[in-house]
Amino acid sequence: MERLTLLELNQTIKATLDANLMPTYWVVAEIGELRTHQSGHCYLELVEKSNDKVIAKSRATIWSYTYRNLSVWFEGMTGQSLKKGLKILCNASVQYHELYGFSLNIKDIDANYTLGERARRRQEVINQLQSEGIFDLNKELRLPEVAHNIAVISSPSAAGYGDFIEQLEKNPKGYDFNIQLCKATMQGDNAAESIINSLLTIHNQGPKFDLVVIIRGGGSQIDLDCFDNYELAAHIAQFPFPVLTGIGHERDETIADLVAHTRLKTPTAVAEFLIGGLLAFEDRLDLGFSRLYHLTKGVVKNQEQSLLIKEQNLKAILTGTIHSEENRINSYGKDLKSLVQQRFINEKYKIEIKEKALKLLDPENAFRRGYTLTTLGGKPIKQENPEIGDQIVTHAARLRLTSSITDIEKKND
16 A cells, blocks of 8 residues: 655645646635735635535635735725625635645635625615514604704714714704714624614613614715614614614615615704704794784684674664664653643643632632621631620621621521
């Protein structure tokens, strides 16, 4: 049996590979590890996974003269740098070294594949959110007419946060906003988890906020990768308060933008949106007050006209009633006057009759007709019992005679 040393075996493997393999292959793999050396060389570990389990692994290198040009070109094309977790299509030659073993030497990377793979993963996240029925949940929330208490998720040192605060404070109407900053890392591998923790902190404070704002300054495309994270998007979509995003990238729309209630391009645009909401609310109030004023004015005018008509009608009714009563009183007056006059005539007639009767009974009249009246002690003698010797007085029309009774003769009736 032939015996080989390890070196001889490795040399045999190398020779066999060199003789039978093509100069290069296009290989699809995920970057499991990546580090750059001070010399400029890039050392990678490429892996293939199935159900998140590594089923293949290989070392790879990109020599410095290739890496300098390739990294700049790749980032310019995809908006992100080569990093761990990125799936790539690379053109590599198979290397086998007697001392260092098997490795791949990367000559080129197809940026279009990475872009397509990134879009595919992004679409998978969107499809998952839609299939779970949570994609549009935050959009269905009612945006408050007046947003005063606002929770802001951002980095306090971010230029975008400063622009946001400055825009709010310098609003032309002097509106007052109550802002609470929830600090978070807004880029990098830990950004998604940091933003989720801030959302949970806001949620645990109860319904003290009107809405949540997620803002950051501008940056490269790679800085936006955290906003395509499924866990972050799911938390935003299901958050109980409306979420506004101002991530600061005008060209691309992240999944966080898609599931948020309202997506705005920049932090300044978010501030203008909030100020605009208050301006619109104030305009609606002014319009409402104006309509109420004109409506009230119209009602008052109609009531005044109605009262004027009622006053005129009442005046006409009263005038007619007064005239009617005056006529009735005049009629009663005439009737009363006629009645009084008739009564007066009747009473006058009765008085005249009584006067005539009295005149007939007046002694003077009897005297003038020749009659006389004899009195005893000032009383008619027939009412007294005269005695002989009594003095009697006889009254005539023009005479008064005094006599003494010398004889009394009584007559039978």
